[in-house]
Amino acid sequence: MSNSFTVKSTRRHRLHPAGLRAMHWLNALAMVLLIMSGWKIYNDEVLFGWLHFPDALTLGVWAQHGLQWHFFAMWILMVNGLIYLAYGFASGRFRRKLVPIRPAEVVAEVRKALAFKLAHDDITHYNAVQKLLYVGVILVIVLQVVTGWLLWKPIQFSEALALFGGFQAVRLIHFIGMAAIVGFLVVHVALALLVPKTIGAMVTGGPLVDDTAPDAVPAE
Template identity: 55%
Template sequence: MSSLTVTDEQVSATPAKVIQPAWVRVMHWINALAMVLMILSGWQIYNASPLFGFSFPRDYTLGGWLGGGLLWHFAAMWLLMINGLAYLVTGFATGRFRKKLLPITPSGVLHDVRAALTFKLGHDDLSVYNYVQRTLYAGIILVGVLIVLSGLGMWKPVQLHWLVMLFGDYPTARYVHFFCMAAICAFLVIHVALALLVPKSLRAMIIGR
């Protein structure tokens, strides 16, 4: 059991410490796939009866027509829900959420947003999230919970009526579902742009180090 005690020499001898554990990486990429499938099929479904005065370009929809979009949406939802649930349980059980995402203080967020906008936000230690990251990651988890709950409510507005009531009524749940999608798309743009700006963070999400 002596290997449990790690000396400074051993630490510096290892190439780099694991920044993203394997379960985070696996679930992250499953979620990425599920999200893309859900968004593209969701746009197909939206186009059948648009909430606003626009439709999504056909080339960025999945399924070919409403029926195909629905088949994709209600297949990928299992991937999204099971993976998401496993992520939440593991995140709480391992204490990762608490260690990585908390605390989030207004002054910390303000400071880091200002630093980020002037490109002064350092990324020396990828294992510690700055306040911008904490806010975005915690926020997107909440949006993820909300989009699944509003989606389940729309899927089963009679059997899960209490879930619909949480949002007011069925049409409101539809709007909530749409705006959560919009928030996720906005997050995706920022998230991908930042990952490309700091390539070692992308590497850490692929190989862990």
């Protein structure tokens, strides 16, 4: 036990290991394909009369091509996402980086952000708002996969569809999930552009860290 701990503590690795970076960018690609093709599909039968997505922002020439892209990119998202979740839990990355999320810290960080006093010298440490956003978007993507399957196969999964309130309810949830992800993307990309070294880190791997660095010690 103590042996393995010692070995682990001396192992230094990049903030974002190569596999994780590959998963991040593959997920980004799948997400963009899914959102743009999803807008194409949405435009064929809108949920809200006031909302049509501009054709220039949609993917696919006609509806069938939007569907083709959507039902291709979903496999990238699902396979990549499952590997990411397995990695996040098994490696301890989720435990080290994403929890705990303390409400008081979230409030304090939001105050700092509103006052433009966010500290971002140390990109190896996620603040409470970041943790909340990352955990939140992961959960929303899981919800999108579940509701996506229900929309694709509402009869084969009719029992689960009923739990969510039926076909049109799931369509609406899937839309709201998309909106949440787009909202996340806007904030995520804007903040990354404000602190460009975070983008560099997601490309090259960032600074060397080791798992026992103070911020990496799991609380309790």
